Amino acid sequence: MKNNKFEYGDFVILIDEKDRSKMIKLKVGGRYSSQYGFIDHSSIVDITDGSIVETNKGFKYKVFSPTYIDYVMHLKRKAQIVYPKDSAMILMWADVYPGLKVLEAGIGQGALSIAILRALADKGELCTYEVREDFIDMAKETIREFLQYTANHRIIHGNVYDGFDGVYDRIILDLPEPWHVIKHCDNGLVSGGIIVAYLPTILQVKNFVDELKNSSMFDLIETFEVMKRPWKVDGLSVRPEMWIYNHSAFIVKARKITKNK
Numbered sequence: 001m002k003n004n005k006f007e008y009g010d011f012v013i014l015i016d017e018k019d020r021s022k023m024i025k026l027k028v029g030g031r032y033s034s035q036y037g038f039i040d041h042s043s044i045v046d047i048t049d050g051s052i053v054e055t056n057k058g059f060k061y062k063v064f065s066p067t068y069i070d071y072v073m074h075l076k077r078k079a080q081i082v083y084p085k086d087s088a089m090i091l092m093w094a095d096v097y098p099g100l101k102v103l104e105a106g107i108g109q110g111a112l113s114i115a116i117l118r119a120l121a122d123k124g125e126l127c128t129y130e131v132r133e134d135f136i137d138m139a140k141e142t143i144r145e146f147l148q149y150t151a152n153h154r155i156i157h158g159n160v161y162d163g164f165d166g167v168y169d170r171i172i173l174d175l176p177e178p179w180h181v182i183k184h185c186d187n188g189l190v191s192g193g194i195i196v197a198y199l200p201t202i203l204q205v206k207n208f209v210d211e212l213k214n215s216s217m218f219d220l221i222e223t224f225e226v227m228k229r230p231w232k233v234d235g236l237s238v239r240p241e242m243w244i245y246n247h248s249a250f251i252v253k254a255r256k257i258t259k260n261k
Helices: 068-073 084-094 111-120 133-147 178-188 202-215
Strands: 011-015 021-025 031-034 037-040 051-054 060-064 101-105 125-130 153-157 168-173 189-199 218-225 231-234 237-240 250-256
Touching: 021 031, 021 068, 068 084, 068 111, 084 111, 084 168, 084 189, 084 250, 101 111, 101 178, 111 125, 111 133, 125 133, 133 153, 168 178, 178 189, 178 202, 189 202, 202 218, 202 250
Parallel strands: 101 125, 101 168, 125 153, 168 189
Antiparallel strands: 011 021, 011 060, 031 037, 051 060, 189 250, 218 250, 231 237
């Protein structure tokens, strides 16, 4: 996008008259087709973000540049993602900000990596460990297409359970057995640093929290889950929606302590 106008190669969100959305990538000679007709990609290029275009049948679509949430939720899922409602809380509870060194383990499709990199704002460093090479290749493409810049992101094909190089300010884990990483925090996480784990089941939470306590390295341990409850506000109709974004995973956060002699 240049000067708030779309270019070929940009992703855009098309929203129809019933507020249903579709993400497409603008290509030379491309065409988006639906039951409401078609829109040539050339008719979107050089228009302003937030414009309205019409299909050949006269149906209107709003055109926006995708937000982080748009991009992540419209990805073709080839791996489990950390949902935006959870990634937002992870960033806040881990207190990620520009200049930090962050270790991430478990890249998935790269959704959480994007959120961390944006919080670092091209400063500091993100190092991501992943055991599956196919996930690495997929995540690299996902991250590059949304962010373009990835100079401060290092991806290592390896098992973080076996240890990692360097000392980090934050450790963020999306792994089935994150308790195996705790022993490496003695030398790998700064005193006062924060560790966060994203865990689907409460049994995983128990095992992780037990190990945090047994290590005597961590305090201020918190466990929570995030539920998003939409509301309908339309004239005199003000009520909760009939659906809710319910449990997706638990988040566990702790801070490393140093016991001075």
